[in-house]
Amino acid sequence: MLRSLVTSVMGLLEDRSASAPYDDLAELTGLRTGNATPPADATLARLLPDFFGAGRDAVDPESRDANANGALRSLYEPEIIDAKVAAGTVILETVPADGGKVVLTPEQAEAWLYGLNDVRLALGTTIGIDADTPDELDPDDPRAPHLDVYHWLTWMQDSLVQVLLP
Template sequence: MRTWSRKNSLGGVKLRSEMDAREAAVLRSLVSSVLGLLQERADATPQDDLAALTGLRVGSSVPPDDASLARLLPDFYRSEADSPEADNADVNGALRSLHEPEIIDEKLTAGHIILDTLPAEGGRVLLTPEQADAWLAGLNDVRLALGTTLGIDADTPDHLDPSDPRAPHLDVYHWLTWMQDSLIVALSP
C-alpha cells in the first residue's frame, strides 16, 4: 500500500492511495468479519412490541459475550471498582438498549463504505473526506477487534518471535495502524 495523499481537484479534496490485490483481500476479509459480528448482534436483538408500535428501535440491554464485540460495543459508564455504585448493570443496560442500534448502524455504514470504495482486486483508492472519515472509523473497529483477539495491550512488544502464532497477525495489526495514521496525516490541512 502506498501512503495516503491529499489532492485538491475541481470536485473538492480527494484522498488517494493504492493497494495490491493481496492487501485488498486481507482488508476486505477483516472488514467483512467485523461487519458479520455487528450484523449478528443487530439481528439477535429481541423484538419489542412497543418499538414496533412507536418506531423506536431498541437494542439488547446485555453486553456481548464475544470479547471482540464487547470491545466494539463497550459499556457506557464505568465507575471506580471500590465505589459504592460499582454495579452499573442497570444504567449500562438502559443506555445500551437506547443507543446500541444507532452505534451498530454507524459501524456497519463505515465498514460498507470501505468495501464499496476498495477495489476487490486492488488498485487505486480514491476517497472524499467524508469517505475517509468512514475509513478511519472502520479501520479503528477492525484494529480493536483484531487487537482484542490477539490480546494486544500496552505490554505487547512491537515484534513477536516468528514461532509465536500471533506474529503474522501482529504485522497486520501494525499495517492497519500505519494505514490509519497515514490517512489521518493526509486528512490534516
C-alpha cells in the same frame, strides 16, 4: 485481506443486531431497541463497550451504573451498530476488488478511519494485544503474522489522519 477483515467485523456486528430481543413498544413507536446486556464475546464487547465503568473498572451487575448501561445500550446500540456497518460498507465499496489505487473523498476517508479503527480493535482483542505487547513477536508465536497486519492497519489509519489534518 482488508475486505475479509471488514466483512468479518461487519458480520459480528450484524449478528449482534439480529440478536436483539423483540420489543412490542418498539413495534408500536417505531423506535428500535437493542440488547440491554453487554456482549459476552470479548471482541464485540471491545467494539460495543459499556457507557460507564468501561475497561478494567467493571460495573457490578447489581449497581445503578449497570442499570444505566443497560438502558443506554438498549437505546443506542442499534444506531452505533448501524454507523459501524456503514463505515465498513464504505470501505468495501471504495477498495478496488482487484487491488490498485484508492481515491477517497473526505467523507469516505472519515468512514475509513472509523472502519479501520473497528477492525484494529477487533483484531487486537482477538490476538490479545495490550500495552505490554512488544512491537515484534517471536516468529514462532502464532500471533506474529496477525500483529504484522495490525501494524499495517495502524499505518493505514495514521496515514489517513495525516492526510486529513488541516
